[in-house]
Amino acid sequence: MRPGPSTEALAGPVAVGARIDVHLGRTVVALDVPCEDVQIDWASDRVVPGKLSYTCPSGWVPASPADPLNNYGQRSHVVAILETPAGRDEVDLGWWQHQSWEEDTSGKVKVECLDLLQVLEQDPMAWPSSPPRGATVLSEAQRLAGTLPVVLEPGTPNPLVPASTQWGHSRTEAIRDLCHPRGINWAVKSDGCLHLWAQTTARNPVARYTGRDMLIEAPRKSVERRPNRWVTVGSPQQTNDKKPAVKWTGVATAASWPYEPAIYGWVTERKEINSADSRAAVHKAALTNMETALAAASKRSVEIAPDPRLEAGDVIAVHTDGGEVIVGKVIAYSLPVDKPSGQMRVDMEELAW
Numbered sequence: 001m002r003p004g005p006s007t008e009a010l011a012g013p014v015a016v017g018a019r020i021d022v023h024l025g026r027t028v029v030a031l032d033v034p035c036e037d038v039q040i041d042w043a044s045d046r047v048v049p050g051k052l053s054y055t056c057p058s059g060w061v062p063a064s065p066a067d068p069l070n071n072y073g074q075r076s077h078v079v080a081i082l083e084t085p086a087g088r089d090e091v092d093l094g095w096w097q098h099q100s101w102e103e104d105t106s107g108k109v110k111v112e113c114l115d116l117l118q119v120l121e122q123d124p125m126a127w128p129s130s131p132p133r134g135a136t137v138l139s140e141a142q143r144l145a146g147t148l149p150v151v152l153e154p155g156t157p158n159p160l161v162p163a164s165t166q167w168g169h170s171r172t173e174a175i176r177d178l179c180h181p182r183g184i185n186w187a188v189k190s191d192g193c194l195h196l197w198a199q200t201t202a203r204n205p206v207a208r209y210t211g212r213d214m215l216i217e218a219p220r221k222s223v224e225r226r227p228n229r230w231v232t233v234g235s236p237q238q239t240n241d242k243k244p245a246v247k248w249t250g251v252a253t254a255a256s257w258p259y260e261p262a263i264y265g266w267v268t269e270r271k272e273i274n275s276a277d278s279r280a281a282v283h284k285a286a287l288t289n290m291e292t293a294l295a296a297a298s299k300r301s302v303e304i305a306p307d308p309r310l311e312a313g314d315v316i317a318v319h320t321d322g323g324e325v326i327v328g329k330v331i332a333y334s335l336p337v338d339k340p341s342g343q344m345r346v347d348m349e350e351l352a353w
Contacts, residue, residue: 001206002190004091004309009084011213016306017081018338019090020054022068024075030068033060037110038078038337040093043347044312045331047172049187050115052078052096058107069111071098076113080308080337091308093337094190116188119148120171128168131161137178137196141186144174145194153197156184162277164236177273181285185313199292203351205317205327209304216303216343218320227269227293228259232286234273248279250286254294269293298350300326306336306344316348327351 018038022030038054054076062070078093096113103109123146131140140161142150152158159182167174175194179186183199209215232250255261273285302318310316310330318326328348336342 001311001314002091002093002309004080005082005084005086005089007207007209007213007307009086010082010305010307012085014305014340015083016338016340018054019079019081021077022074023077024066024068024073029066029074033068033076036338040078040335040337041333042312042335043332048114048117048121049312050094050096050117052076052113052115054111056109056111058103058109061103061107061109062101069098069101069109071100074098075116076111078337082308092190093308094188095192116148116192117172117194120145120175123171124169125167125171125174126169128166130166131163133163135161135163137161137182137184140178141175141194141196144171144178146171148188149193151191151193151195153195156196156198157182164277181273181281181288183288187312189311203315203327206314207307207309208317208319209302210319211321214305214307215318215320216305218300218302218318218324218326220300220324224299225267226259227267228255228261228264229253229266229268230286230289230293231268231270232273232282232289233270234282234285236277248282250279250283252283252286252290254290299331300328300348300350302326302346302348303343304346306339306342308335308337310335310344310346315351316346318348 018035020033020035021028022033033056035054035056041051042049056069060069065072068074076096076098078096080091080093082089095116097116097118098111098113101109101111136158138150138152138158161178175186179196184196185199186194186196189195230252233247235245235247258264269289271289310333312330314330315327316330326348328350330346331349332347334345336344
C-alpha cells in the first residue's frame with residue numbers, strides 16, 4: 001500500500017487533484033501539466049497491467065516529436081494531491097510511458113499511457129536465450145529487463161537459475177516464467193523500478209472499509225466455476241536434435257467437496273513454462289498454481305470512495321451493512337484520480353479460510 005492519509009481522513013471531506021510532470025529522457029519538458037479526467041486502470045491478468053489516461057486543453061496538441069504530450073519516449077510522472085482536515089498529502093502514482101494521443105471535437109487532447117512493463121513488451125529479444133552460468137533470479141531478471149532497474153525486495157529468495165533454462169523472444173513472458181514458478185511477484189512500482197517480492201499468505205488487511213466511511217456498494221454474485229486440476233508442462237532445452245524430445249508434466253488436483261470429479265467434473269487449468277529444468281520443477285509449479293488458486297475463494301467487485309493508496313496485491317477488508325465481512329487481495333482497480341465525487345472500483349480475490 002502506498003503511503004498517504006489515513007482511511008479516517010479519506011472518509012471525511014477531501015479535496016483532490018493531480019499533478020503531472022512530463023519527462024523526455026533526462027529532460028523535464030513540462031511541469032504541472034493542466035490536466036483533467038485523470039484515470040488509472042490496473043488489471044493483474046494483463047501482460048502490461050497499468051493504464052493511465054488524462055485530458056489536456058487544446059493548446060497542448062503536439063506539433064513536434066519533443067512536445068510534452070507526444071509519444072517519442074515521453075513519460076508522465078503522476079502524483080495524487082489530497083487535502084483533508086488533517087492536512088495536505090501527496091501520493092506518488094508512478095511513471096507512465098506515453099503510447100498515444102488524440103484530439104477530440106472540442107480540441108482537447110486525450111493522452112493514453114502504460115506502465116513501464118510496456119518498455120519490455122515492445123522490445124522483444126532478437127533470439128531465444130538462456131541464463132549465463134551462475135545466474136540468480138535477480139541477475140537474470142535484470143538481464144531480461146535491460147535498462148529498466150530491478151529491485152529484489154528484502155526477504156525474497158534469490159536462487160540460482162539453471163543455465164539449461166530457455167526463454168523465448170518476449171521479455172515480459174520470460175520474467176513471468178522466471179518469477180511465477182518460484183513464488184515471486186513482480187510489478188513496476190512508483191519509483192519506476194521493476195520490483196520482485198515473495199508471495200505470502202498474509203491475511204492481515206492493510207485497510208478496512210465500511211458503509212460508515214468509504215464503502216459505497218459490494219454486490220454479491222455467484223462463484224465462478226473454478227479448476228480442480230492444474231496441469232503444468234515443460235521440457236528442457238534440446239542440445240542434440242537426434243535425441244527424442246523430453247516432455248515433463250506436473251499435475252495437482254483438489255478432488256474433495258465440493259469439487260469431487262464424479263459430481264463437479266474436471267475443470268483443468270493448463271500452463272506451459274519455458275523455465276523447466278527437471279520433472280520436479282514442473283510438478284512444483286503445478287502445486288504452486290493449485291495453492292495460489294485455492295487461497296482465493298471467489299472474486300468480488302466493490303465500489304469505494306477513491307483511495308489512491310491502494311495497489312494490486314494489497315489485502316483489504318470490506319464490512320458491508322448486511323454484516324458480511326470480505327477479506328481479499330486486490331487484483332484490479334479503476335481509480336479516478338482527480339474527481340472527489342468519483343467512485344473507485346476494486347476487484348478482489350476473496351481469501352479462503
